[in-house]
Amino acid sequence: MGKVQGWCDTPLTPEGVAGAEALGRGLADVEFVRVFSSDSGRAVQTASALLETRARVRGEAAKARFAAVPDPRLREWCYGELEGEPGELLHAVLDAGFGRSLSFEEHNRRLPEVADVIANADSSGRAERFDAIEARLVRFLSEAGDAVRSTGGGNVLVVTHSFVVRTLVYLIDPARVNDPVKIPNTSVTRIGYDGERFILGEVGSTDWSV
Secondary structure: OOOOOOOOOOOOHHHHHHHHHHHHHHHOOOOOEEEEOOHHHHHHHHHHHHHHHHHHOOOOHHHHHOOOEEHHHOOOOHHHHHOEEEEEHHHHHHHHHHHOOHHHHHHHHHHHHHHHHHHHHOHHHOOOHOOOOOOOOHHHHHHHHHHHHHHOOEEEEEEEEEHHHHHHHHHHHHHOOOOOOOOOOOEEEOEEEOOEEEOOOOOOEEOOOO
């Protein structure tokens, strides 16, 4: 529909469900020790469709199947009063804030400024500044990573949103913020954690969907 969607929510389209199921098939041979998702309904639905398909391919009984733990820290950016509005309005706010129209690539390179321009223009006071987004994401990753490491380590599946992924890429390895320029739906981005720092692997890979 071309509308701004951060914290506002809609159910998955049939295409979205099919994408989640395809990723579930692709991840059937990957072992996970924990699963988290954003608490937004579309992320919860994505995680559920993915995990149900993965379990079916693996032949797992219902009691052996994972359920994703929802966490509000994994939500998409909040766009304040722009939520649910036409995307053109968001572009107009950004153009006014930067004084000119920037390319998608330039927006990615200037991600903290993008968030702050939106927050500066938001009269509701709900739009998030970049430091708030960064704080909640780093806190989640550190806590989840430390918890898993304390019990022997392993793979953790996290279902979240495209600008969250973009933000994490920017924070961990800003030189790769435009690789790729847009994060595809139901793509895989891998982040390692050694107890002190995060290590960025593949970003926005669609090779896992089958």
